[in-house]
Amino acid sequence: MNRPVVAFTSRYGSTRRYATALASRFGTPATKLADLATASEADPLIVLSPLYATRIRGRRRIIRAIRSAPGRAALVVVGMSPTDDPGRATLADALVAASGRAVATFQLRGDFDPTRLGPLDRALMAVLRSRLRKTPDEPAARLILAREPIRFIDESTLDPVVAWANGLTGRET
Template sequence: MTRPVVAFTSRYGSTRRYATALGSRLGTPAVELADLATASDADPLIVLAPVYATRILGRRRIIRAIRSAPGRAALVVVALSPADDPGRGNLAARLINASGRAVTTFHLRGDFDPARLTRLDRTLMAALRRQLRRTPDTPAARMLLPGEPLHFVDETSLDPVVAWAHRDTMVEE
């Protein structure tokens, strides 16, 4: 018997919040991708992952999970940048190509709280801010230079993911 599986990897919590909300809406617990042994009974499989330092976090595990799922699979990419940022699509496309499967993608915005950064991430952020000061009128500079928390998590943005997950079950009923 197949069932929806919601798996995620998260660095600072935005992706976990989305995964927990999505699991609740689909009637299944959200599970850490590292704890997912196999997705062999998943239909659909929905993997949520953040963009971290210009990469999608958990790439190898995501590919393994997608390859092991027998049914439909979706990748939900969470990042601070706007959902229509072309860089996100390129990252997702490369990951999906590596999986060798057809995968539906969704893009959501995450939160950013400078106070929660690790020491290494604070160092990287300081370097990024130095670069952004050269172009203070760019959207990234206006967003990150003030150093304030940014709140973009919006659980209603999961509606298309929920609709996609229910697509086949609604046809059968």
């Protein structure tokens, strides 16, 4: 491993928390993706980004960073949905395909705190809640209708990312 770079974009803090924990394992600082001019010295490059409103946040910057990295690259997607949600994988695969490179992908679960939402997000959540009231037994309804903070961050789920970065697993897609 040459010089690992951990870059992230975050909206409400879960992705930042994972990025900081991951970077500390490598003894390097986590860098905001917006502040990363180039990843030309990164080996490996690990980009963490939240899944937000059916999009991976920072798509253009992620693609640019991945393309500029000379070594291996990984994309870590953080979202509230279960890590085996096929929609997450589809979004990650589309972003990886747009980069034109082999990129390892990882899925992590983040937190959700309704008290931290901005006005637009509160409005979107109100619409979502009205729809979820029709199916109160669905897992998403049980989580979101409660209006309580949801805690899914588990730093031990970073272990496969660290193993990949250390060359112990080959997960490129």
